[in-house]
Amino acid sequence: MKRILIILLSAFCLTSCTENPSKKYILFSGKIENATKKEYRMVKNKGGSGRVDIILAEDGSFTDTITSGTGHYILTDSRNRADFYLTDGGEYHFTGVANDFRNTAKLTGTDPDASNYLMTKYERINRVRGDYTEYNSLNESDFLTREAMLNKSYLSYLDSFANIPEEFAQFERDELYNYHLLSLIKYEFLHGYYTKQPDFKVSKDFLKELEGVDYVNEKAYKLRGSYNKLVIEHFKRKASDFSESEGLDEYLAKLKVFGDIPNDHIKNDLLLSAAKYDIGYTDDFEKYYKNYLSVSTSDENDKIITEKYQGLKKLTLGQPSPVFKDYVNHAGGTTSLADFKGKYVYIDVWATWCAPCLAEVPSLKKIEKQYHGKNIEFLSISIDIEKVRPAWRKMVTDKKLGGTQLIAESDWSSEFIKEYQINSIPRFIMIDPSGKIVNSNAPRPSSPELLDLFNELGI
Template sequence: MRKLVVMLFISLLAFACQKEKSVSVNVTVKDKNIAEGVYFGLMKMDTMLQMNAEGKASVVLPVDEPQYGIVKYKWKTKAIYLEPGKGLDVIWDMRPSGLEIEFAGDGADKNNFINGKETRVPVMGDFGLKEDEFLEKIDQYIADNNKVLESKGFDKVFQEKEKTRLLYDVCGILWQYAQNRDCSEEYIAKMKSLMVEEDWLLQLDSYTNFMEGAVAYFAGKALENQENASVKEKTLNVLNYVLSNIKSQAVKEYLVASFSISYIDSEGVDDAEEVKAIFNKEVTNSVMQAAFNSLYAQGSSVAKGSKAHGFKYLDINGKEVSLDDFKGRYVYIDIWATWCAPCREEYPHLQMLEKAFQGTNISFVSISTDQDEAKWKQTVKDEKMGGIQLHTGGDEDFLNAFRVKGIPRFILINPEGRIENANMTRPSDPMTIEYLGMLAERWKNSF
């Protein structure tokens, strides 16, 4: 009997210890259109939590010490703070004013503070200040935020961590202010003093955002003719800066992964072998490897020579137009919207291209992503937009196939219906008319 009691005690102790190394999280999503799961990202793991029909789900996260992480639903990402043994309820609420987050449970007070509006960060107007005034304002933000934090009576462990998070929240724009300015040595020294390499800081979005910006800033200063450098040249320059200057293995891996993933996400895989080689050599973190490999696989589906995903959209007159209609011709596709200012700025250049390549085997197709179809039609008529004007009608299969995350976006399809360039240069880029001119000349010489 005594042996049984001892065994029971040991079992309960083991259960208690296990409980103290984890956090139970309950998630509720109040949204009529629950289109995806809720993502949790921690230092050593990440997971996508799928909601049930009622918009609820639960998960036990392995947390052996207090730490920050992120939670994401749809387009919004928020910071969270988890403590072993303390449960947390996360509520995402789609309101008329937008997507909001609330917290309940043992860890609610700290998480509501982190995501509340009691602390301050620099605003656009601060960029107009002189350097000494700007730094004085930065110091004032830091002091005010610390005063608010100290008034809450949180435990010392959280206070120290949160002071650091708030510091990077405020100082995250130092590198942005320095761009296109001749800042003093003292200012540059202040920036460099914040480039601390401590592994736990990678939990903080504010720290990683600052480090990415600061590293890109200092790497750019060392790159000759930066304004005319390609995205690939800039990326390789930044990666080499990281390898030469960052000593912490964890921070180095994070930065290499971040810049490599960003490159693949924006430029695709057609010219990514050098970036991929650096990533494979330097990054051993399994979560980062999985993210990179998944993105690379997606990019391979829109690599040069791959069969292009088709579309069937209605034009301005209600006639159905498909990609198959252009077989035997190059198709320069412009993805845009009436509300997108950069898209509208490209239109005069697009018109010039259309005129320049009349009578060749190059067609120009504009695809609008406007939700307001009537506004699109009115804009096309009012501004006498030529070319082939199509509207998605809410069908985003083509956009998703090409991983369109921002507009304007330009795609070039070859006469065989295969991808020539999934991230084609803009109409205003001199490289565009040069490349299309080469294709048109090759076509003329084929007769």
């Protein structure tokens, strides 16, 4: 009997040592095929912290020890990413082809089910849901029926992975429910957009399921999942309604609504996100800046917006325009802003992948033709990254884009782009014959206000 007890104790010790749940690290190894770089970034997501720089050997292999703890990790390279759920004490091996993780990523090792779910989740959602335009173009009744079926399908797919940790499974159930609510709250805008009914409104009870949602849950908001996006959509919708009912400038309406949020973290996060963009587009950035400061309670955020405000003061009417030199010209050679001295210059900042930019092309062509031979140059600056310059060249040729077609030397990081504080496109700029700013955020070609501006200037 004593001998049997000793054997059992020894077996228990061996099992405990093998599983070793007390390990506070994760072993992560693998190989990335066709890698064009030697370093990838691994970050912990969903409210966690930690970053690991994955260094590849010559053959693309790597081995790393992660000490950031159990959680959701993302291996990323620009827009290419693979998602994992790794646990302390686990050993995992990843393989994938660079620039195509979505279709090639594979993970083996300790309980890989959660990771395999994450790596296939969105591909399956897209496949089951079908065409996004058709889905959002459904009438209300059909959309609700379809969305209820989809939500049930998404949950069934999660449950099909038998060995997912319960903590992760519960989080994902909450995530999928918030994803469902997000689909509902976005339907009104997307349906109007895709069916070309800009005034479309959902019926009174369409958003009934969102009644009672707590939109100021700081812990859930910090996880940066669907709840975070749901909160943003809710308050943006509220600001839009407030702007419409009060006849208030849309940018100032957001400051008012966001500023009234009772949770400081959520309030300041939304204020910062809005102000970084909106301050450059509002008609009166001085008033906007003062209103922003009156509702913000974050000194750190205030410094960021103050810096943008100081930069915008340099872009007002009559200030010398920032310049660019030697941008590659589609017609050959290079071109600088100084080459247009003595003429008005209307600048269009765009990119080949930007749908709103391309939507302005017909109007821009029409205006270029109308003002051909007058004292104005139409100048388009692409901020496409270097590797897609062939696509830029082809598009300019195929679409017979007029004016002077240039490409910025460092896309978004180009000094000219940064000095004009351009963080979204299309963006239009008007400069006078002496090189001074007429309007750093000029009307679009499709806006009647542009011709009013040209007439005012006597062009």
